[in-house]
Amino acid sequence: MKDFLNILRRFIPPYKRFLAFNVFFNILSAILNLFSFALIIPILNILFKTDDVVYSYMEWVWNPYSWDAWKDTPGLLKNNFFAFVTSLIETRGGSFTLIVLGLFLVVMTFLKATATYFAFFTMIPIRTGVVRDIRNRINHKITQLSLGFFSEERKGDILARVSGDVNEIETSIMSSLDMLFKNPILITIYIVGMVIISWQLTLFVLILLPVAGYIMGQVGKTLKRRSLIGQEQWGYLMSQIEETLSGLRIIKAFNAEKKIQERFERSNDTFRRTTNRIYRRQQMSQPMSEFLGTVTIAIVLWYGGSLILSDNSSIDASTFIYYLVIFYSVINPAKDLSRAVYAIQKGLASMIRIDKILMAETDIKDPGTPLPVSLEDRIEYRDVWFKYRNDWILKGINLTVRKGKTVALVGQSGSGKSTLVDLLPRFYDVNKGSITIDGIDVRDTTLHRLRALMGNVNQEAILFNDTFFNNIAFGVDSATQAQVESAARVANAHDFIMAAAHGYDTSIGDRGSKLSGGQRQRLSIARAILKNPAILILDEATSALDTESERLVQEALENLMKNRTTIVIAHRLSTIRNADEICVMHEGEIVEQGRHEDLLARNGYYKRLCDMQSF
Numbered sequence: 001m002k003d004f005l006n007i008l009r010r011f012i013p014p015y016k017r018f019l020a021f022n023v024f025f026n027i028l029s030a031i032l033n034l035f036s037f038a039l040i041i042p043i044l045n046i047l048f049k050t051d052d053v054v055y056s057y058m059e060w061v062w063n064p065y066s067w068d069a070w071k072d073t074p075g076l077l078k079n080n081f082f083a084f085v086t087s088l089i090e091t092r093g094g095s096f097t098l099i100v101l102g103l104f105l106v107v108m109t110f111l112k113a114t115a116t117y118f119a120f121f122t123m124i125p126i127r128t129g130v131v132r133d134i135r136n137r138i139n140h141k142i143t144q145l146s147l148g149f150f151s152e153e154r155k156g157d158i159l160a161r162v163s164g165d166v167n168e169i170e171t172s173i174m175s176s177l178d179m180l181f182k183n184p185i186l187i188t189i190y191i192v193g194m195v196i197i198s199w200q201l202t203l204f205v206l207i208l209l210p211v212a213g214y215i216m217g218q219v220g221k222t223l224k225r226r227s228l229i230g231q232e233q234w235g236y237l238m239s240q241i242e243e244t245l246s247g248l249r250i251i252k253a254f255n256a257e258k259k260i261q262e263r264f265e266r267s268n269d270t271f272r273r274t275t276n277r278i279y280r281r282q283q284m285s286q287p288m289s290e291f292l293g294t295v296t297i298a299i300v301l302w303y304g305g306s307l308i309l310s311d312n313s314s315i316d317a318s319t320f321i322y323y324l325v326i327f328y329s330v331i332n333p334a335k336d337l338s339r340a341v342y343a344i345q346k347g348l349a350s351m352i353r354i355d356k357i358l359m360a361e362t363d364i365k366d367p368g369t370p371l372p373v374s375l376e377d378r379i380e381y382r383d384v385w386f387k388y389r390n391d392w393i394l395k396g397i398n399l400t401v402r403k404g405k406t407v408a409l410v411g412q413s414g415s416g417k418s419t420l421v422d423l424l425p426r427f428y429d430v431n432k433g434s435i436t437i438d439g440i441d442v443r444d445t446t447l448h449r450l451r452a453l454m455g456n457v458n459q460e461a462i463l464f465n466d467t468f469f470n471n472i473a474f475g476v477d478s479a480t481q482a483q484v485e486s487a488a489r490v491a492n493a494h495d496f497i498m499a500a501a502h503g504y505d506t507s508i509g510d511r512g513s514k515l516s517g518g519q520r521q522r523l524s525i526a527r528a529i530l531k532n533p534a535i536l537i538l539d540e541a542t543s544a545l546d547t548e549s550e551r552l553v554q555e556a557l558e559n560l561m562k563n564r565t566t567i568v569i570a571h572r573l574s575t576i577r578n579a580d581e582i583c584v585m586h587e588g589e590i591v592e593q594g595r596h597e598d599l600l601a602r603n604g605y606y607k608r609l610c611d612m613q614s615f
Helices: 002-010 013-038 040-048 067-092 094-144 147-153 155-172 174-197 197-247 248-253 257-283 287-308 317-358 417-422 449-454 468-472 480-488 493-498 519-531 546-563 596-602 605-610
Strands: 376-389 392-402 406-410 432-437 454-457 535-539 565-569 581-586 590-592
Touching: 002 013, 002 094, 002 317, 013 174, 013 317, 013 519, 013 535, 040 197, 094 155, 094 317, 147 317, 155 197, 155 317, 155 535, 174 197, 174 317, 197 287, 197 317, 248 406, 376 417, 376 480, 392 417, 392 565, 392 590, 406 417, 417 535, 449 454, 454 519, 468 519, 468 596, 480 493, 480 519, 480 546, 519 535, 535 546, 581 596, 581 605, 590 596, 590 605, 596 605
Parallel strands: 406 565, 406 581, 454 535, 535 565
Antiparallel strands: 376 392, 376 432, 581 590
16 A cells, blocks of 8 residues: 555645545535435334334534533434424324435435535546656656666567556556545545444444455455566567567568467467466455455344343444444445455556656766857767676777768677767766767766757668658757758758658658658658758668669768768768778777778778678
8 A cells, every 4th residue: 555655646746636626525425425324214213113212302502622512412413303303293294204304315315426426527637647647757758768778678568568557557546546535435434423323333343344354455465466477478478569560571581470479379378377367366356345244244233233132222223224224335335445455456566667667767867067068179089988788898999070070980790889979979878988079078068958969860760650841850840841841852852752642741651661761761861951960970871772772862961961070880881981080990999090091001900891891
């Protein structure tokens, strides 16, 4: 329950107004229900003529500071109500009195039903609002976390948390909120009424109820553990589906359909077995609570009957029946409360997995007093060391990139080229050394200012399921149609965009699936052109293209690189031949630096790379 209360403290405050109304209407509903049940006593007395007591009106003098006034009030109210019923019977007859009491019961029930509806009505904005807020927080956190977090997590598992776990919270915790706020109120008010009727009988009942609650609570703890395992297995299933969709071409090419199917079926069977155990234990709550409730009622019947049959009984038969009605009204909220506890235990397991995202700390943060930054002179890597886990990926890198110059990074796969450029926009932070722009460490300015200086064109064009216009204008909110078209022309993308059905308003499909590789790459170049960054990062932007596409893309890149500070990662000679400086990397170190002709003349590692046609 501590974990559940922690969730309420985190997500309920924006909805305190709705919660206050919900509590008010639940209290009103319980009080109205209690008074409507009170009509059972006079109705039974009239029908069976069991009450020989003569009631007369008593004056009510209220003193809130007197304990006797508080203690005597219930009896005084009962006496005056029975006096009213007695006088009504004497003047108008028993049948008329039953009609009046029946109408009074109908009115009270209508008011109680109305209060119950409004209690539920005020709970709906809380349920839907909290789930919306959780989704928003997850999405916000995903965009804020550093790339290092996602290298440790499976993408499918993250998707499972955003979809399956949030849905589980909605169906388990949020759907139980009404029961959790309403039922304790109902139980409390009903028990107060029971104490007023007979404190001895109520004391006996209160000894029995915690025993039943403890038994069901122990089962609920086991359910939470099982649910956590089940959600982890569901995340693994989602990861497998995501991998299958991403690698479908390779799966078919290698005739590996059967292997993938068998792997998924094994995991799916494991998840099914875990789910079976969860559902079996969850469904135990209803019969267990029903059985324990029946046992409790039987014991109360025995004890209450013993009190009535005794000579000095403080409760008569009709009042005992009223007591049993109230007690039975306690049983149903108690059952709902137990079911809610079961559901919450399951939902808490999902909340634990979601909190792995929400509570994750990012190591890439803005400084307390950020400095302004702009590129006027140079970018410098000063004795930079970096590692993801244990092994050093970069070792003592020293590199200067002057404004307006093009620096190319070449080397075999795994030599540290991409890592080197990822450190500049602070996708990761250096472990030792520093990276400066005009002498200002990149860690001393804000991420927004730093990344606003840069534009990226990657090997895989990252596009969104949106229109041509919105993909080019991505990140530039004030872009006009003329500016977008101008950027597309420079990137050699305008012609194929205008050939589409709706021009710039045409949707390009999921990840640009309706476009060729060269078209996708030219779109990403147009996006970089529109941003007009001071620093351009090209990460093997032409390595996956055919000759014709490469020619068009290379021309677009040359237009983009004019008079711009550029860092290029490339394997193909055509993209780096004219670079102002080429840095040759090997096992995390820069082993050679110079222009293309000079490096060839040295007959060193760069010459061997050229001969092997590795780039």
